[in-house]
Amino acid sequence: MPQPRRLVEGNEAVAEGAIAAGARFFAGYPITPSTEIAEVLSRRLPQVGGHFIQMEDEIASIGAVIGASLAGTKSLTATSGPGFSLMQESIGYATMAQVPCVIVDVMRGGPSTGLPTEPSQGDVMQARWGTHGEHSIIALAPSSVAECFSLTVEAFNLSEAYRTPVILLSDATVGHMREAVALPTSDELRVAERGEPAVAPADYDEVISTVDNIMPRPALGSRYAVHVTGLVYDRSRGGVPATGTPAVAEGLGLYLREKIYHHRDAICSVEEIEMEDAEVAIFAYGSVARSARAAMKWARRQGVKVGLVRPITLWPFPTEAVEHMAEQVRTIIVPEMNLKQMSWEVLAAVAGRAKVVDHGRIDGKLIRPEEIQDLIRAEFHYHHFEETR
């Protein structure tokens, strides 16, 4: 039975989503505009028998999250741009060593100290490529308080299913907004549990996961002896480092990629609104999608056929949805609080089949519906728009 409807802050919903998903470990470092997640979890986690620790810095935080996950506990951290930068090495470690965990990045103006209390979408590319080396990642972008909750649950489910870190790319607007929601309770949710591999401890070293059978890693302290490393390792020999064998290095790298990309249909999630007859689409995510939706509704009231495609999954990039959109419409408007980070990806996927109009804003202010409305007007030269906004 859901809890009563009440005003909930986005960051609070992330914290409650984590608890509902079964997370019982948080390690983090205060940083605006994410700090509420830590504060709520410092109060809530011990209530449910979990553990909250404020670590000495963000590098320690992601380290502790990885350690707790290896010990068998669903774990998360929350930060913003500067802390996200510090965490990158260990996020790469988690991808290489296949450690499930959730990293919440509540994006703010950057680079560097930037605009600590203002929103941006400046970490989109960093979420994909912030850590060194060829790697894959999953990143989700909530655009409402309800999604702060539900996508946090989804992030944990994806991280367990695919044995990967998952990044929740929120922003200062979504994180600090308050909306009336009735948060679901755990029994209403699908929550993935880790389990143990279906093989005896003595045989564990030789049995390897495949893309269609991703086996969980047993916890430290279980009856299995596990060996975890960030070096290139041989999965057929219990994960022992194998830096001298090119075939092993290539095989591991390709497996880590296919582990996620083979399942992109299941992983990628996109919301399409009023696209059935659309001539122009807006492709927007996170808090900007709220303005985009308002602009789209204005356009429909004005009699022009505009639809909204909202990627919920930013990485892997929802290529198929964008290709489909490019077949349907003549123009795709991409408003972002950065300078073309997503629109480059849209351009590549569209491959010339439609016009892509990017609109960037980096002054720490949310893109307003009026800005998108002006771009829509420009796509319908011969339409008479009422001056109302």
Add this chain to the structure above:
Amino acid sequence: MTALVDEELLERPPQDSSLPRVTPHSTAELRSHLRTPKTLWCPGCSNGIVTRALIDAVLSLHLDPDRTCVIAGIGCAGRITTYLNWSTVHTAHGRALALATGAKAADPGLNVIVIMGDGDCVAIGGNHLIHAARRNIDVTALVFNNSIYGMTGGQMSPTTFEGDRSTTSVYGNVEQAFDICELAHAAGATYVARGTPYAYTRLSQLIAGGIAHKGFAFVEAMVSCPTYYGRQNGIPDPSDMMKRQQSRAVPVEKFDRDGPRLHDRYPVGVLHHTEREEYTAAYAGVVQRAQGSSRG
């Protein structure tokens, strides 16, 4: 320096009765705890000796191997994770204590042993060391201090002595070396010990004492790197290095702790040992309070 009775040359070296008793196990039994005893460590590197002392200590304490894990950083010492066949985690450089903190907090019943080299522990990992000590979290940090960065080819480390040569101090190091035991103590470690591979039996006891201690235990093993430290500083022979290290080691009860700290003499044994509430035990109290107040 008074002459030491060479107790280690006795068939049954006398043991310190204030520390857990260590039974030296046969080589065959010790090899059974290794995935392979063929290590990448150089000929004469004493990392293998400290590894043996660690296994002897763990076996002597009758730790459940299923409930024991070794978390190690990057460097020659970190490669121990490849050789032990208990659960092992080979972390990013300098982050072993951060991962160990998370693992122990998530599962307080885990026996967590953290292996680091000197660079891993007090250079890149320094911040995590001081906070793990401050928290007094019940893990055992065993540092293989060879005063050099061996894995990357012989650069200086924060524990390289003034005047020493390395590939990044070819004119002689001008920086003071950390006394990492005193650093750990000042940060709050409640068990601090130092030993040498030469005095093997005592080293194994010191490690066992650290594992048995409830709280943050810090054990510094002075290891020798003949290939990089030795060759660059005029003492390339592994046995000479071990003997010189041992000749500089002064039992703590005989060491003048108010005198100048010199690189050619250092105290060995249990340097500090106190009791203070351990972190995971204290947090259990937080959980109790939180669950009491949430019941309204």
Add this chain to the structure above:
Amino acid sequence: MKPMNDAPARAKSRAPEAVVVELNLCKACGICVALCPCDVFERDALGYPVVARLSDCTSCAFCERHCPDFAIEIVRAKGRA
């Protein structure tokens, strides 16, 4: 090479049954040869240890404990722990 101090005289009955050096693991570092208090070992042409004077061995097992490569096994005489 001399040990740290003079080893006390030992009766011959303290010798083990064997000092086994696993050459597959040995890296010829010379620690056992240099630090044996009873000069039991010699080094061969490649630097590997050879048990030259087993009867002088007192089973102190210093070599076994200080071999970094787990290469030495003292097989103790029957009736001795």
